[in-house]
Amino acid sequence: MPPNQPTPGTGPATGTDPVFAAAARLREAAATRTPAAPVRDLIGRDDVATAYAVQRHLTAERIAAGARVVGRKIGLTSTAVQQQLGVDQPDFGVLFDDMAYPDGASVPAGTVLQPRVEAEIAFVLGADLAEGPLDDAQVRDAIDHAVAAIEICGSRVADWDISFADTVADNASAGAYVLGSRRLPLTGFDPVTAEMTMTVDGETVSTGTGAACLGDPVTAVAWLARTARDLGDPLRAGQVVLSGALGPMRPVTPGAAVHATVTGLGTVSVTFSAKGAR
Known part of the structure:
Protein backbone atom coordinates (compact mmCIF):
# COMPACT_ATOMS: atom_id res chain seq x y z
CA MET A 1 0.00 0.00 0.00
CA PRO A 2 1.42 3.43 -0.95
CA PRO A 3 2.93 5.65 1.75
CA ASN A 4 0.50 7.83 3.73
CA GLN A 5 -2.44 5.79 2.48
CA PRO A 6 -4.79 4.86 5.31
CA THR A 7 -5.18 1.14 5.87
CA PRO A 8 -8.42 -0.75 6.40
CA GLY A 9 -9.35 -2.02 9.85
CA THR A 10 -7.81 -5.08 11.39
CA GLY A 11 -10.81 -7.41 11.52
CA PRO A 12 -11.33 -10.32 9.11
CA ALA A 13 -13.08 -9.76 5.78
CA THR A 14 -16.29 -11.25 7.12
CA GLY A 15 -18.25 -8.10 7.90
CA THR A 16 -16.77 -7.47 11.35
CA ASP A 17 -14.13 -5.15 9.93
CA PRO A 18 -15.77 -1.69 9.59
CA VAL A 19 -14.31 -1.11 6.13
CA PHE A 20 -15.64 -4.37 4.74
CA ALA A 21 -18.97 -3.96 6.52
CA ALA A 22 -19.49 -0.43 5.18
CA ALA A 23 -18.43 -1.48 1.69
CA ALA A 24 -20.87 -4.39 1.79
CA ARG A 25 -23.75 -2.11 2.76
CA LEU A 26 -23.03 0.37 -0.03
CA ARG A 27 -22.39 -2.41 -2.55
CA GLU A 28 -25.77 -3.97 -1.77
CA ALA A 29 -27.51 -0.62 -2.12
CA ALA A 30 -25.96 -0.08 -5.55
CA ALA A 31 -26.70 -3.63 -6.72
CA THR A 32 -30.33 -3.60 -5.62
CA ARG A 33 -30.88 0.09 -6.42
CA THR A 34 -32.27 0.46 -2.92
CA PRO A 35 -30.74 3.17 -0.71
CA ALA A 36 -29.30 1.89 2.55
CA ALA A 37 -28.79 3.23 6.04
CA PRO A 38 -25.79 5.51 6.56
CA VAL A 39 -22.47 3.81 7.24
CA ARG A 40 -21.35 6.18 9.98
CA ASP A 41 -22.52 3.68 12.59
CA LEU A 42 -19.75 1.44 11.24
CA ILE A 43 -16.95 3.91 10.52
CA GLY A 44 -17.80 7.04 12.52
CA ARG A 45 -18.99 10.43 11.29
CA ASP A 46 -15.61 12.05 10.78
CA ASP A 47 -13.05 9.25 10.34
CA VAL A 48 -11.67 10.43 7.02
CA ALA A 49 -9.00 7.72 6.73
CA THR A 50 -11.47 4.87 7.18
CA ALA A 51 -14.02 6.51 4.87
CA TYR A 52 -11.47 6.73 2.06
CA ALA A 53 -10.45 3.13 2.77
CA VAL A 54 -14.06 2.12 2.10
CA GLN A 55 -14.05 4.15 -1.11
CA ARG A 56 -10.80 2.52 -2.27
CA HIS A 57 -12.14 -0.94 -1.46
CA LEU A 58 -15.24 -0.38 -3.61
CA THR A 59 -13.15 1.22 -6.37
CA ALA A 60 -10.86 -1.82 -6.47
CA GLU A 61 -13.89 -4.08 -6.77
CA ARG A 62 -15.24 -2.09 -9.71
CA ILE A 63 -11.88 -2.13 -11.49
CA ALA A 64 -11.60 -5.88 -10.93
CA ALA A 65 -15.05 -6.22 -12.53
CA GLY A 66 -13.87 -4.37 -15.65
CA ALA A 67 -14.62 -0.71 -14.97
CA ARG A 68 -12.06 1.85 -16.11
CA VAL A 69 -11.11 4.97 -14.17
CA VAL A 70 -11.36 8.09 -16.37
CA GLY A 71 -10.93 10.83 -13.79
CA ARG A 72 -11.98 12.25 -10.44
CA LYS A 73 -14.66 14.46 -9.04
CA ILE A 74 -14.20 17.05 -6.33
CA GLY A 75 -17.14 17.52 -4.03
CA LEU A 76 -18.21 19.98 -1.37
CA THR A 77 -16.22 22.92 -2.75
CA SER A 78 -19.13 25.33 -2.67
CA THR A 79 -20.15 26.94 0.60
CA ALA A 80 -23.77 26.55 -0.48
CA VAL A 81 -23.40 22.80 -0.97
CA GLN A 82 -21.41 22.42 2.25
CA GLN A 83 -24.24 24.13 4.10
CA GLN A 84 -26.77 21.86 2.40
CA LEU A 85 -24.96 18.77 3.63
CA GLY A 86 -23.61 20.09 6.92
CA VAL A 87 -19.88 19.69 6.13
CA ASP A 88 -16.95 22.10 6.02
CA GLN A 89 -14.29 20.57 3.75
CA PRO A 90 -13.94 19.18 0.20
CA ASP A 91 -13.84 15.52 -0.70
CA PHE A 92 -13.18 13.56 -3.87
CA GLY A 93 -14.40 10.48 -5.68
CA VAL A 94 -13.56 8.40 -8.74
CA LEU A 95 -15.10 8.75 -12.20
CA PHE A 96 -15.58 5.51 -14.13
CA ASP A 97 -16.09 5.12 -17.86
CA ASP A 98 -19.75 4.12 -17.51
CA MET A 99 -20.59 7.38 -15.71
CA ALA A 100 -20.08 9.55 -18.81
CA TYR A 101 -23.01 10.70 -20.95
CA PRO A 102 -22.84 12.90 -24.05
CA ASP A 103 -24.28 16.40 -24.12
CA GLY A 104 -28.05 16.23 -24.55
CA ALA A 105 -28.30 12.60 -23.52
CA SER A 106 -31.22 11.00 -21.73
CA VAL A 107 -30.31 9.22 -18.51
CA PRO A 108 -32.64 6.29 -17.77
CA ALA A 109 -34.50 6.37 -14.48
CA GLY A 110 -32.75 4.40 -11.78
CA THR A 111 -29.28 4.81 -13.27
CA VAL A 112 -28.41 7.15 -10.42
CA LEU A 113 -30.01 6.67 -7.02
CA GLN A 114 -31.75 9.73 -5.60
CA PRO A 115 -30.30 11.97 -8.33
CA ARG A 116 -29.38 15.58 -7.77
CA VAL A 117 -27.74 17.84 -10.34
CA GLU A 118 -25.15 20.58 -10.12
CA ALA A 119 -23.40 22.65 -12.77
CA GLU A 120 -19.66 23.06 -12.74
CA ALA A 137 0.48 27.55 -11.54
CA GLN A 138 1.59 23.99 -12.25
CA VAL A 139 -1.99 22.74 -12.39
CA ARG A 140 -2.99 25.55 -14.75
CA ASP A 141 -0.16 24.58 -17.10
CA ALA A 142 -1.21 20.91 -16.95
CA ILE A 143 -4.83 21.58 -17.96
CA ASP A 144 -5.48 21.00 -21.66
CA HIS A 145 -8.95 22.53 -21.71
CA ALA A 146 -12.04 23.44 -19.72
CA VAL A 147 -15.61 22.45 -20.53
CA ALA A 148 -19.03 23.08 -19.01
CA ALA A 149 -20.39 20.11 -17.10
CA ILE A 150 -23.43 18.81 -15.29
CA GLU A 151 -22.68 16.39 -12.51
CA ILE A 152 -25.45 13.99 -11.57
CA CYS A 153 -24.82 13.25 -7.93
CA GLY A 154 -26.35 10.18 -6.37
CA SER A 155 -26.39 8.72 -2.91
CA ARG A 156 -26.58 5.09 -1.93
CA VAL A 157 -27.55 6.40 1.53
CA ALA A 158 -31.29 6.73 2.12
CA ASP A 159 -32.73 10.25 2.05
CA TRP A 160 -29.25 11.74 1.55
CA ASP A 161 -28.80 11.42 5.31
CA ILE A 162 -25.04 11.78 5.08
CA SER A 163 -22.18 12.87 7.26
CA PHE A 164 -18.80 13.66 5.73
CA ALA A 165 -17.66 10.07 6.23
CA ASP A 166 -20.83 8.70 4.61
CA THR A 167 -20.34 10.63 1.38
CA VAL A 168 -16.59 9.93 1.19
CA ALA A 169 -17.17 6.19 1.62
CA ASP A 170 -19.90 6.38 -1.03
CA ASN A 171 -17.43 7.63 -3.66
CA ALA A 172 -18.23 11.26 -2.84
CA SER A 173 -21.83 10.63 -3.93
CA ALA A 174 -20.74 10.24 -7.55
CA GLY A 175 -23.37 9.12 -10.03
CA ALA A 176 -22.84 10.29 -13.61
CA TYR A 177 -21.73 13.36 -15.55
CA VAL A 178 -22.26 15.18 -18.83
CA LEU A 179 -19.69 17.35 -20.60
CA GLY A 180 -20.52 20.17 -22.97
CA SER A 181 -19.12 20.37 -26.48
CA ARG A 182 -17.17 23.63 -26.31
CA ARG A 183 -13.56 23.21 -25.16
CA LEU A 184 -11.37 26.15 -24.22
CA PRO A 185 -7.76 26.35 -23.03
CA LEU A 186 -7.23 28.50 -19.95
CA THR A 187 -5.47 31.08 -22.11
CA GLY A 188 -8.92 31.94 -23.41
CA PHE A 189 -11.07 31.35 -20.35
CA ASP A 190 -11.06 32.59 -16.75
CA PRO A 191 -12.68 30.01 -14.44
CA VAL A 192 -12.98 32.44 -11.50
CA THR A 193 -15.19 35.00 -13.23
CA ALA A 194 -17.30 32.47 -15.15
CA GLU A 195 -21.01 32.75 -14.32
CA MET A 196 -23.29 29.73 -14.15
CA THR A 197 -27.04 29.40 -14.53
CA MET A 198 -28.82 26.04 -14.27
CA THR A 199 -32.46 25.39 -15.06
CA VAL A 200 -34.71 22.38 -14.49
CA ASP A 201 -37.71 22.25 -16.82
CA GLY A 202 -37.07 25.86 -17.77
CA GLU A 203 -37.02 27.20 -14.22
CA THR A 204 -33.80 28.68 -12.86
CA VAL A 205 -32.81 26.59 -9.84
CA SER A 206 -29.14 27.42 -9.29
CA THR A 207 -26.75 30.26 -10.07
CA GLY A 208 -23.16 30.99 -9.11
CA THR A 209 -19.67 31.84 -10.28
CA GLY A 210 -16.31 30.14 -10.46
CA ALA A 211 -15.29 31.96 -7.31
CA ALA A 212 -17.80 29.80 -5.39
CA CYS A 213 -15.53 26.79 -5.97
CA LEU A 214 -12.83 27.28 -3.32
CA GLY A 215 -12.27 30.77 -4.70
CA ASP A 216 -10.95 29.35 -7.99
CA PRO A 217 -11.75 25.99 -9.63
CA VAL A 218 -8.05 25.62 -10.45
CA THR A 219 -7.31 25.82 -6.72
CA ALA A 220 -9.75 22.94 -6.21
CA VAL A 221 -7.88 20.86 -8.79
CA ALA A 222 -4.57 21.69 -7.09
CA TRP A 223 -6.01 20.49 -3.77
CA LEU A 224 -7.07 17.26 -5.45
CA ALA A 225 -3.72 16.81 -7.19
CA ARG A 226 -1.81 17.03 -3.91
CA THR A 227 -4.27 14.80 -2.07
CA ALA A 228 -4.28 12.17 -4.82
CA ARG A 229 -0.49 12.12 -4.95
CA ASP A 230 -0.25 11.78 -1.18
CA LEU A 231 -2.58 8.78 -1.40
CA GLY A 232 -0.37 7.17 -4.05
CA ASP A 233 -2.72 7.57 -7.02
CA PRO A 234 -1.83 10.86 -8.80
CA LEU A 235 -3.84 12.50 -11.53
CA ARG A 236 -2.82 11.54 -15.05
CA ALA A 237 -2.91 13.12 -18.50
CA GLY A 238 -6.21 12.58 -20.26
CA GLN A 239 -8.24 12.34 -17.08
CA VAL A 240 -11.37 14.41 -16.51
CA VAL A 241 -11.64 16.41 -13.29
CA LEU A 242 -15.02 17.72 -12.20
CA SER A 243 -13.87 20.67 -10.12
CA GLY A 244 -16.94 21.23 -7.96
CA ALA A 245 -20.32 22.92 -7.93
CA LEU A 246 -20.67 26.60 -8.74
CA GLY A 247 -24.00 26.77 -6.92
CA PRO A 248 -26.48 24.65 -4.98
CA MET A 249 -27.35 21.19 -6.27
CA ARG A 250 -30.98 20.36 -6.92
CA PRO A 251 -32.99 17.11 -6.97
CA VAL A 252 -34.47 15.83 -10.22
CA THR A 253 -37.22 13.37 -11.05
CA PRO A 254 -37.96 11.21 -14.12
CA GLY A 255 -38.88 13.38 -17.07
CA ALA A 256 -36.85 16.38 -15.93
CA ALA A 257 -34.80 18.41 -18.41
CA VAL A 258 -31.67 20.11 -17.08
CA HIS A 259 -29.82 22.87 -18.89
CA ALA A 260 -26.75 24.74 -17.69
CA THR A 261 -24.86 27.70 -19.10
CA VAL A 262 -21.33 28.69 -18.10
CA THR A 263 -20.15 31.98 -19.59
CA GLY A 264 -17.33 31.36 -22.02
CA LEU A 265 -17.96 27.63 -22.16
CA GLY A 266 -21.49 27.65 -23.51
CA THR A 267 -24.19 25.17 -22.59
CA VAL A 268 -24.65 21.58 -21.51
CA SER A 269 -27.89 19.65 -21.03
CA VAL A 270 -29.31 16.31 -19.97
CA THR A 271 -32.76 14.81 -19.54
CA PHE A 272 -34.02 12.04 -17.29
CA SER A 273 -36.26 9.44 -18.85
CA ALA A 274 -38.90 7.38 -17.11
CA LYS A 275 -37.49 4.16 -18.55
CA GLY A 276 -35.25 1.79 -16.62
CA ALA A 277 -31.51 2.01 -16.18
CA ARG A 278 -29.16 0.79 -18.85
Missing part, protein backbone atom coordinates in the same frame (compact mmCIF):
# COMPACT_ATOMS: atom_id res chain seq x y z
CA ILE A 121 -16.48 23.46 -14.75
CA ALA A 122 -14.67 20.31 -15.82
CA PHE A 123 -11.02 20.18 -16.79
CA VAL A 124 -9.26 17.66 -18.99
CA LEU A 125 -5.59 17.22 -18.15
CA GLY A 126 -2.88 17.37 -20.76
CA ALA A 127 -0.08 16.30 -18.41
CA ASP A 128 0.40 14.16 -15.32
CA LEU A 129 0.21 15.82 -11.91
CA ALA A 130 2.50 13.49 -10.01
CA GLU A 131 5.58 15.54 -9.15
CA GLY A 132 6.51 19.07 -8.18
CA PRO A 133 4.72 21.55 -5.92
CA LEU A 134 1.34 20.88 -7.54
CA ASP A 135 0.39 24.50 -6.95
CA ASP A 136 -2.11 26.53 -8.94
Whole structure:
Protein backbone atom coordinates (compact mmCIF):
# COMPACT_ATOMS: atom_id res chain seq x y z
CA MET A 1 0.00 0.00 0.00
CA PRO A 2 1.42 3.43 -0.95
CA PRO A 3 2.93 5.65 1.75
CA ASN A 4 0.50 7.83 3.73
CA GLN A 5 -2.44 5.79 2.48
CA PRO A 6 -4.79 4.86 5.31
CA THR A 7 -5.18 1.14 5.87
CA PRO A 8 -8.42 -0.75 6.40
CA GLY A 9 -9.35 -2.02 9.85
CA THR A 10 -7.81 -5.08 11.39
CA GLY A 11 -10.81 -7.41 11.52
CA PRO A 12 -11.33 -10.32 9.11
CA ALA A 13 -13.08 -9.76 5.78
CA THR A 14 -16.29 -11.25 7.12
CA GLY A 15 -18.25 -8.10 7.90
CA THR A 16 -16.77 -7.47 11.35
CA ASP A 17 -14.13 -5.15 9.93
CA PRO A 18 -15.77 -1.69 9.59
CA VAL A 19 -14.31 -1.11 6.13
CA PHE A 20 -15.64 -4.37 4.74
CA ALA A 21 -18.97 -3.96 6.52
CA ALA A 22 -19.49 -0.43 5.18
CA ALA A 23 -18.43 -1.48 1.69
CA ALA A 24 -20.87 -4.39 1.79
CA ARG A 25 -23.75 -2.11 2.76
CA LEU A 26 -23.03 0.37 -0.03
CA ARG A 27 -22.39 -2.41 -2.55
CA GLU A 28 -25.77 -3.97 -1.77
CA ALA A 29 -27.51 -0.62 -2.12
CA ALA A 30 -25.96 -0.08 -5.55
CA ALA A 31 -26.70 -3.63 -6.72
CA THR A 32 -30.33 -3.60 -5.62
CA ARG A 33 -30.88 0.09 -6.42
CA THR A 34 -32.27 0.46 -2.92
CA PRO A 35 -30.74 3.17 -0.71
CA ALA A 36 -29.30 1.89 2.55
CA ALA A 37 -28.79 3.23 6.04
CA PRO A 38 -25.79 5.51 6.56
CA VAL A 39 -22.47 3.81 7.24
CA ARG A 40 -21.35 6.18 9.98
CA ASP A 41 -22.52 3.68 12.59
CA LEU A 42 -19.75 1.44 11.24
CA ILE A 43 -16.95 3.91 10.52
CA GLY A 44 -17.80 7.04 12.52
CA ARG A 45 -18.99 10.43 11.29
CA ASP A 46 -15.61 12.05 10.78
CA ASP A 47 -13.05 9.25 10.34
CA VAL A 48 -11.67 10.43 7.02
CA ALA A 49 -9.00 7.72 6.73
CA THR A 50 -11.47 4.87 7.18
CA ALA A 51 -14.02 6.51 4.87
CA TYR A 52 -11.47 6.73 2.06
CA ALA A 53 -10.45 3.13 2.77
CA VAL A 54 -14.06 2.12 2.10
CA GLN A 55 -14.05 4.15 -1.11
CA ARG A 56 -10.80 2.52 -2.27
CA HIS A 57 -12.14 -0.94 -1.46
CA LEU A 58 -15.24 -0.38 -3.61
CA THR A 59 -13.15 1.22 -6.37
CA ALA A 60 -10.86 -1.82 -6.47
CA GLU A 61 -13.89 -4.08 -6.77
CA ARG A 62 -15.24 -2.09 -9.71
CA ILE A 63 -11.88 -2.13 -11.49
CA ALA A 64 -11.60 -5.88 -10.93
CA ALA A 65 -15.05 -6.22 -12.53
CA GLY A 66 -13.87 -4.37 -15.65
CA ALA A 67 -14.62 -0.71 -14.97
CA ARG A 68 -12.06 1.85 -16.11
CA VAL A 69 -11.11 4.97 -14.17
CA VAL A 70 -11.36 8.09 -16.37
CA GLY A 71 -10.93 10.83 -13.79
CA ARG A 72 -11.98 12.25 -10.44
CA LYS A 73 -14.66 14.46 -9.04
CA ILE A 74 -14.20 17.05 -6.33
CA GLY A 75 -17.14 17.52 -4.03
CA LEU A 76 -18.21 19.98 -1.37
CA THR A 77 -16.22 22.92 -2.75
CA SER A 78 -19.13 25.33 -2.67
CA THR A 79 -20.15 26.94 0.60
CA ALA A 80 -23.77 26.55 -0.48
CA VAL A 81 -23.40 22.80 -0.97
CA GLN A 82 -21.41 22.42 2.25
CA GLN A 83 -24.24 24.13 4.10
CA GLN A 84 -26.77 21.86 2.40
CA LEU A 85 -24.96 18.77 3.63
CA GLY A 86 -23.61 20.09 6.92
CA VAL A 87 -19.88 19.69 6.13
CA ASP A 88 -16.95 22.10 6.02
CA GLN A 89 -14.29 20.57 3.75
CA PRO A 90 -13.94 19.18 0.20
CA ASP A 91 -13.84 15.52 -0.70
CA PHE A 92 -13.18 13.56 -3.87
CA GLY A 93 -14.40 10.48 -5.68
CA VAL A 94 -13.56 8.40 -8.74
CA LEU A 95 -15.10 8.75 -12.20
CA PHE A 96 -15.58 5.51 -14.13
CA ASP A 97 -16.09 5.12 -17.86
CA ASP A 98 -19.75 4.12 -17.51
CA MET A 99 -20.59 7.38 -15.71
CA ALA A 100 -20.08 9.55 -18.81
CA TYR A 101 -23.01 10.70 -20.95
CA PRO A 102 -22.84 12.90 -24.05
CA ASP A 103 -24.28 16.40 -24.12
CA GLY A 104 -28.05 16.23 -24.55
CA ALA A 105 -28.30 12.60 -23.52
CA SER A 106 -31.22 11.00 -21.73
CA VAL A 107 -30.31 9.22 -18.51
CA PRO A 108 -32.64 6.29 -17.77
CA ALA A 109 -34.50 6.37 -14.48
CA GLY A 110 -32.75 4.40 -11.78
CA THR A 111 -29.28 4.81 -13.27
CA VAL A 112 -28.41 7.15 -10.42
CA LEU A 113 -30.01 6.67 -7.02
CA GLN A 114 -31.75 9.73 -5.60
CA PRO A 115 -30.30 11.97 -8.33
CA ARG A 116 -29.38 15.58 -7.77
CA VAL A 117 -27.74 17.84 -10.34
CA GLU A 118 -25.15 20.58 -10.12
CA ALA A 119 -23.40 22.65 -12.77
CA GLU A 120 -19.66 23.06 -12.74
CA ILE A 121 -16.48 23.46 -14.75
CA ALA A 122 -14.67 20.31 -15.82
CA PHE A 123 -11.02 20.18 -16.79
CA VAL A 124 -9.26 17.66 -18.99
CA LEU A 125 -5.59 17.22 -18.15
CA GLY A 126 -2.88 17.37 -20.76
CA ALA A 127 -0.08 16.30 -18.41
CA ASP A 128 0.40 14.16 -15.32
CA LEU A 129 0.21 15.82 -11.91
CA ALA A 130 2.50 13.49 -10.01
CA GLU A 131 5.58 15.54 -9.15
CA GLY A 132 6.51 19.07 -8.18
CA PRO A 133 4.72 21.55 -5.92
CA LEU A 134 1.34 20.88 -7.54
CA ASP A 135 0.39 24.50 -6.95
CA ASP A 136 -2.11 26.53 -8.94
CA ALA A 137 0.48 27.55 -11.54
CA GLN A 138 1.59 23.99 -12.25
CA VAL A 139 -1.99 22.74 -12.39
CA ARG A 140 -2.99 25.55 -14.75
CA ASP A 141 -0.16 24.58 -17.10
CA ALA A 142 -1.21 20.91 -16.95
CA ILE A 143 -4.83 21.58 -17.96
CA ASP A 144 -5.48 21.00 -21.66
CA HIS A 145 -8.95 22.53 -21.71
CA ALA A 146 -12.04 23.44 -19.72
CA VAL A 147 -15.61 22.45 -20.53
CA ALA A 148 -19.03 23.08 -19.01
CA ALA A 149 -20.39 20.11 -17.10
CA ILE A 150 -23.43 18.81 -15.29
CA GLU A 151 -22.68 16.39 -12.51
CA ILE A 152 -25.45 13.99 -11.57
CA CYS A 153 -24.82 13.25 -7.93
CA GLY A 154 -26.35 10.18 -6.37
CA SER A 155 -26.39 8.72 -2.91
CA ARG A 156 -26.58 5.09 -1.93
CA VAL A 157 -27.55 6.40 1.53
CA ALA A 158 -31.29 6.73 2.12
CA ASP A 159 -32.73 10.25 2.05
CA TRP A 160 -29.25 11.74 1.55
CA ASP A 161 -28.80 11.42 5.31
CA ILE A 162 -25.04 11.78 5.08
CA SER A 163 -22.18 12.87 7.26
CA PHE A 164 -18.80 13.66 5.73
CA ALA A 165 -17.66 10.07 6.23
CA ASP A 166 -20.83 8.70 4.61
CA THR A 167 -20.34 10.63 1.38
CA VAL A 168 -16.59 9.93 1.19
CA ALA A 169 -17.17 6.19 1.62
CA ASP A 170 -19.90 6.38 -1.03
CA ASN A 171 -17.43 7.63 -3.66
CA ALA A 172 -18.23 11.26 -2.84
CA SER A 173 -21.83 10.63 -3.93
CA ALA A 174 -20.74 10.24 -7.55
CA GLY A 175 -23.37 9.12 -10.03
CA ALA A 176 -22.84 10.29 -13.61
CA TYR A 177 -21.73 13.36 -15.55
CA VAL A 178 -22.26 15.18 -18.83
CA LEU A 179 -19.69 17.35 -20.60
CA GLY A 180 -20.52 20.17 -22.97
CA SER A 181 -19.12 20.37 -26.48
CA ARG A 182 -17.17 23.63 -26.31
CA ARG A 183 -13.56 23.21 -25.16
CA LEU A 184 -11.37 26.15 -24.22
CA PRO A 185 -7.76 26.35 -23.03
CA LEU A 186 -7.23 28.50 -19.95
CA THR A 187 -5.47 31.08 -22.11
CA GLY A 188 -8.92 31.94 -23.41
CA PHE A 189 -11.07 31.35 -20.35
CA ASP A 190 -11.06 32.59 -16.75
CA PRO A 191 -12.68 30.01 -14.44
CA VAL A 192 -12.98 32.44 -11.50
CA THR A 193 -15.19 35.00 -13.23
CA ALA A 194 -17.30 32.47 -15.15
CA GLU A 195 -21.01 32.75 -14.32
CA MET A 196 -23.29 29.73 -14.15
CA THR A 197 -27.04 29.40 -14.53
CA MET A 198 -28.82 26.04 -14.27
CA THR A 199 -32.46 25.39 -15.06
CA VAL A 200 -34.71 22.38 -14.49
CA ASP A 201 -37.71 22.25 -16.82
CA GLY A 202 -37.07 25.86 -17.77
CA GLU A 203 -37.02 27.20 -14.22
CA THR A 204 -33.80 28.68 -12.86
CA VAL A 205 -32.81 26.59 -9.84
CA SER A 206 -29.14 27.42 -9.29
CA THR A 207 -26.75 30.26 -10.07
CA GLY A 208 -23.16 30.99 -9.11
CA THR A 209 -19.67 31.84 -10.28
CA GLY A 210 -16.31 30.14 -10.46
CA ALA A 211 -15.29 31.96 -7.31
CA ALA A 212 -17.80 29.80 -5.39
CA CYS A 213 -15.53 26.79 -5.97
CA LEU A 214 -12.83 27.28 -3.32
CA GLY A 215 -12.27 30.77 -4.70
CA ASP A 216 -10.95 29.35 -7.99
CA PRO A 217 -11.75 25.99 -9.63
CA VAL A 218 -8.05 25.62 -10.45
CA THR A 219 -7.31 25.82 -6.72
CA ALA A 220 -9.75 22.94 -6.21
CA VAL A 221 -7.88 20.86 -8.79
CA ALA A 222 -4.57 21.69 -7.09
CA TRP A 223 -6.01 20.49 -3.77
CA LEU A 224 -7.07 17.26 -5.45
CA ALA A 225 -3.72 16.81 -7.19
CA ARG A 226 -1.81 17.03 -3.91
CA THR A 227 -4.27 14.80 -2.07
CA ALA A 228 -4.28 12.17 -4.82
CA ARG A 229 -0.49 12.12 -4.95
CA ASP A 230 -0.25 11.78 -1.18
CA LEU A 231 -2.58 8.78 -1.40
CA GLY A 232 -0.37 7.17 -4.05
CA ASP A 233 -2.72 7.57 -7.02
CA PRO A 234 -1.83 10.86 -8.80
CA LEU A 235 -3.84 12.50 -11.53
CA ARG A 236 -2.82 11.54 -15.05
CA ALA A 237 -2.91 13.12 -18.50
CA GLY A 238 -6.21 12.58 -20.26
CA GLN A 239 -8.24 12.34 -17.08
CA VAL A 240 -11.37 14.41 -16.51
CA VAL A 241 -11.64 16.41 -13.29
CA LEU A 242 -15.02 17.72 -12.20
CA SER A 243 -13.87 20.67 -10.12
CA GLY A 244 -16.94 21.23 -7.96
CA ALA A 245 -20.32 22.92 -7.93
CA LEU A 246 -20.67 26.60 -8.74
CA GLY A 247 -24.00 26.77 -6.92
CA PRO A 248 -26.48 24.65 -4.98
CA MET A 249 -27.35 21.19 -6.27
CA ARG A 250 -30.98 20.36 -6.92
CA PRO A 251 -32.99 17.11 -6.97
CA VAL A 252 -34.47 15.83 -10.22
CA THR A 253 -37.22 13.37 -11.05
CA PRO A 254 -37.96 11.21 -14.12
CA GLY A 255 -38.88 13.38 -17.07
CA ALA A 256 -36.85 16.38 -15.93
CA ALA A 257 -34.80 18.41 -18.41
CA VAL A 258 -31.67 20.11 -17.08
CA HIS A 259 -29.82 22.87 -18.89
CA ALA A 260 -26.75 24.74 -17.69
CA THR A 261 -24.86 27.70 -19.10
CA VAL A 262 -21.33 28.69 -18.10
CA THR A 263 -20.15 31.98 -19.59
CA GLY A 264 -17.33 31.36 -22.02
CA LEU A 265 -17.96 27.63 -22.16
CA GLY A 266 -21.49 27.65 -23.51
CA THR A 267 -24.19 25.17 -22.59
CA VAL A 268 -24.65 21.58 -21.51
CA SER A 269 -27.89 19.65 -21.03
CA VAL A 270 -29.31 16.31 -19.97
CA THR A 271 -32.76 14.81 -19.54
CA PHE A 272 -34.02 12.04 -17.29
CA SER A 273 -36.26 9.44 -18.85
CA ALA A 274 -38.90 7.38 -17.11
CA LYS A 275 -37.49 4.16 -18.55
CA GLY A 276 -35.25 1.79 -16.62
CA ALA A 277 -31.51 2.01 -16.18
CA ARG A 278 -29.16 0.79 -18.85
